[in-house]
Amino acid sequence: MASTSSSSTTPRYAITAVDKQRSALDKLLKDPQKPAFIPTPPQDKTIRPAREMMKNVQGSSAGAGSGEFHVYKASRRREYERIKLIEETAQKETDTAEFERKRKEAEALAESKTAKNRAKRQKKKERAKGKGESNNNKSTSEAPLKKRRLVNGQELVFRKPGEGSDSEGDEEVGPQAPVEEKETVAPLEGPEIVDTAPRIVFHDDD
Structure with missing residues (x-):
């Protein structure tokens, strides 16, 4: 029975890299308080520097058959x-x-494309801005003149109190009530009236 239980716990398929990673993570998360082992990064290979001066240079046949052959090897x-x-x-x-070099070339190519697209966008924006200004000027020039109210044959201009200009100093502020003019009756011209009625004259006696 022990053999069957042990065989049932072991997987019946080949363990993949994903399974290994999963088991490592399960083992790591089993005890969160335990510090994780972080391996040190690999170091560059170093060897003992060569000697500045070789006093005795041995050849391949110099140590053959002697005890110094292992030193030569x-x-x-x-x-x-x-x-x-x-x-x-190297x-x-x-x-x-x-x-x-390839990275700099790619960055220069991308920068040139970006600058070209930026110049196109700027040119298009300036063209649209100039077109909008011309349309505004055209619409302003073709706008109908506003009708102004006439009172007693004088043109009225509506302005806020305290607002005025030197060129339009003769214009009035706001509408004014019409001024009633008094009519003067001129005497009728005609022939002079002569009084022909009889008159009574009284004389006093002295």
């Missing part, structure tokens, strides 16, 4: 590693320079 291995590291560093610098 170790020095040759270190030299090969140093040359390989130099080549990898290749990495070349790839980085190529990537930076």
Whole structure:
């Protein structure tokens, strides 16, 4: 029974990367208080620098059959590693320079396209603005003149109190009531009337 229970708990299919990640997350979230292990980033490969002066340079046949052959093999291995590291560093610098060059070219191309589109938008905006101003001027020039009210043959201009201009100083502020004019009756001209009625004259006796 123990064998059957142990076999039932084990999965019967190949574990994928998703399953591994899920199990790692479940294990991490099982105890939230436990600090998570963060691995250190990989460091660049370093080797022991070469000696400034080699007093005794051994060849491939110098150490053959002697006890110094392993010394020759170790020095040759270190030299090969140093040359390989130099080549990898040079290749990495070349790839980085190529990537930076392509990135700058892409940025310059995108900037040129953006500047071109910006210039088009600005030109279109200025054209639309000029067209709108011309339409406003045209509509203003073709606007019908406003009719003004005439009172006693004089033109009235409605303005706010305290508002005035030098060129229109002779205009009145607001409507005014018509002024009643008194009619003067001229005497009728005609022949003079002569009084021909008899008159009584009294004389006093002295």
